[in-house]
Structure formats: C-alpha cells, structure tokens
Amino acid sequence: MISPTQRILFWSIVWFCIVILSVPTLIVVGASVTAGNIISFPPDGFSLKWYGEIALARDLRQAFGRSIIVSLICLAVSVPVGTLAGLALTRYRLRFANALQVYLLLPFTIPLIGSGIGMMLVFGSWRILGSVWPVGVALAVINIPFIIWSVSSSAASLDGDLELAAANCGAGRVETFFHVTLPGVMPGVITGGLLMFVLAMTEFLVSLLLTDARTVTLPVQIYNNIRSIITPDLAAVSSVFVVIALLAVWLLDRLVGLEIFLKSK
Numbered sequence: 001m002i003s004p005t006q007r008i009l010f011w012s013i014v015w016f017c018i019v020i021l022s023v024p025t026l027i028v029v030g031a032s033v034t035a036g037n038i039i040s041f042p043p044d045g046f047s048l049k050w051y052g053e054i055a056l057a058r059d060l061r062q063a064f065g066r067s068i069i070v071s072l073i074c075l076a077v078s079v080p081v082g083t084l085a086g087l088a089l090t091r092y093r094l095r096f097a098n099a100l101q102v103y104l105l106l107p108f109t110i111p112l113i114g115s116g117i118g119m120m121l122v123f124g125s126w127r128i129l130g131s132v133w134p135v136g137v138a139l140a141v142i143n144i145p146f147i148i149w150s151v152s153s154s155a156a157s158l159d160g161d162l163e164l165a166a167a168n169c170g171a172g173r174v175e176t177f178f179h180v181t182l183p184g185v186m187p188g189v190i191t192g193g194l195l196m197f198v199l200a201m202t203e204f205l206v207s208l209l210l211t212d213a214r215t216v217t218l219p220v221q222i223y224n225n226i227r228s229i230i231t232p233d234l235a236a237v238s239s240v241f242v243v244i245a246l247l248a249v250w251l252l253d254r255l256v257g258l259e260i261f262l263k264s265k
Contacts (some may be wrong), residue, residue, distance in 0.1 A: 032138070039235055053233045070132055142198075147192030150195065158181070166179065166180045201244060208220050
C-alpha cells in the first residue's frame with residue numbers, strides 16, 4: 001500500500017522530469033515566434049514571419065528535401081533487414097545466436113564519430129561520396145539496433161501456435177510469413193520504422209562527415225548557419241523538427257496504439 005507521502009513524492013519526481021524535458025522545447029518554440037530580429041526568450045512580441053522566412057529560404061528547402069530522401073533510403077534499407085534480423089534472433093534457434101546478436105547490435109555501441117569516420121573512408125575509397133544515398137545507408141547501419149529491438153519485442157509476444165495452425169492448413173513458409181508472422185510483428189515494424197525515420201531526419205554528426213556543399217542535409221545546414229549568426233529562423237527550423245516528432249508519435253498512436261507499444265516494451 002502506497003502512503004500519501006510516497007504518492008506525493010512519486011508524482012513530484014514525475015512532474016519534475018516532465019518540466020525538465022519540456023522546458024528546452026518550449027523555449028525554442030517560443031523564440032521562433034518572436035517579432036524581433038534577434039533570437040530571444042521571452043519573445044519580443046509575436047510573429048510567424050520566421051516560418052515564412054524558412055519557407056522561402058532556398059538552401060533550407062533543398063536541405064529539407066535531402067533529409068527526406070535520406071530518411072526514405074534509411075527506411076528502405078533498415079526495415080527489411082531489421083525485421084528479418086529481429087525475427088531470426090527471436091523466433092528461430094540459430095548457431096552462434098549470441099555472437100550474431102552482439103554483431104548486429106555493434107553499431108549502437110560504437111561512438112558515432114568512429115562509425116562516421118569509418119564509413120567516410122570506406123565510401124571515399126568506393127568513390128561514392130557526394131551523393132545522398134550513401135548517407136541513408138550509413139544511418140540505416142548505425143541505427144538498425146533500434147528496429148531490431150522493436151521487432152524482437154513484438155516477435156517475442158507472437159503466439160507460435162498461429163504459425164503452426166497456418167502450416168496445418170496447408171500454408172507454405174512464404175505464405176505463413178506474409179499472412180501470419182509479418183502481420184503479427186507489424187506493430188514492431190511500424191514503431192521501428194517511424195523511429196528510424198525520425199533518427200535519420202535529425203542525425204547530424206554522421207551526415208556532417210558524409211556530405212559536402214552539394215548534399216548537405218537539414219541538420220548540417222542548420223549547423224552551417226549557426227557558425228555565422230544565430231537568428232530566429234533557426235529556432236523556427238528546430239520547431240519544425242519538434243512537429244515532425246509529434247507527428248511520428250501521433251501516427252504511431254493511430255497505426256499501432258501507444259498502449260500496445262508501451263506494453264511491448
């Protein structure tokens with residue numbers, strides 16, 4: 001039985017964490033609607049002109065388009081590989097399964113600067129730097145543990161009798177996979193895919209090492225602008241990232257359901 005004092009202490013800690021996590025975002029959003037020409041908080045008046053500025057900024061629009069392409073390439077690579085890897089590690093008995101799991105999760109344990117430099121050297125030797133698609137492939141490799149964990153979590157809760165029932169009804173392995181196994185782990189696939197999309201959109205360090213002036217993504221473009229002067233339009237761009245993250249959470253709730261997602265964790 002939880003005492004009133006413990007309940008008050010618990011909710012105090014919860015709300016303290018919520019405030020600490022929310023304050024930076026609220027400050028950035030507030031600074032993006034300032035009417036002044038200098039980034040400040042509290043904002044100097046209220047205006048949405050800086051959102052109009054980023055909509056008209058050609059370099060930001062192009063960088064945003066490249067980031068979308070990078071995220072889609074990341075999805076195209078990571079979703080099939082991560083789904084099959086998560087299913088294999090959870091549903092099947094594999095030789096050297098522990099070593100294989102450590103190997104697949106290795107990108108998550110290596111510092112990003114090390115992974116970025118390694119991929120820069122490899123892609124440079126292959127003479128494919130200067131294109132957008134290597135960035136998407138690199139981000140898929142680095143962040144793939146997230147989708148493996150997500151699919152593995154869904155696969156662990158999948159009832160194996162469903163696959164046996166499909167086999168008893170005459171379904172082959174391919175039919176069973178597409179009509180039983182894949183729909184059963186689809187919440188994990190959707191969750192991991194949305195997470196990979198957001199991570200690819202916001203990744204900075206690896207993108208900085210793999211892009212040049214012709215292929216900069218939006219986070220790199222923001223960094224380049226910050227090096228000269230910090231203006232409210234950069235806060236507006238940051239607010240756009242916040243909106244993208246909120247849309248991902250909303251889409252996750254609509255497609256999967258946050259309660260199902262949290263229970264799977």
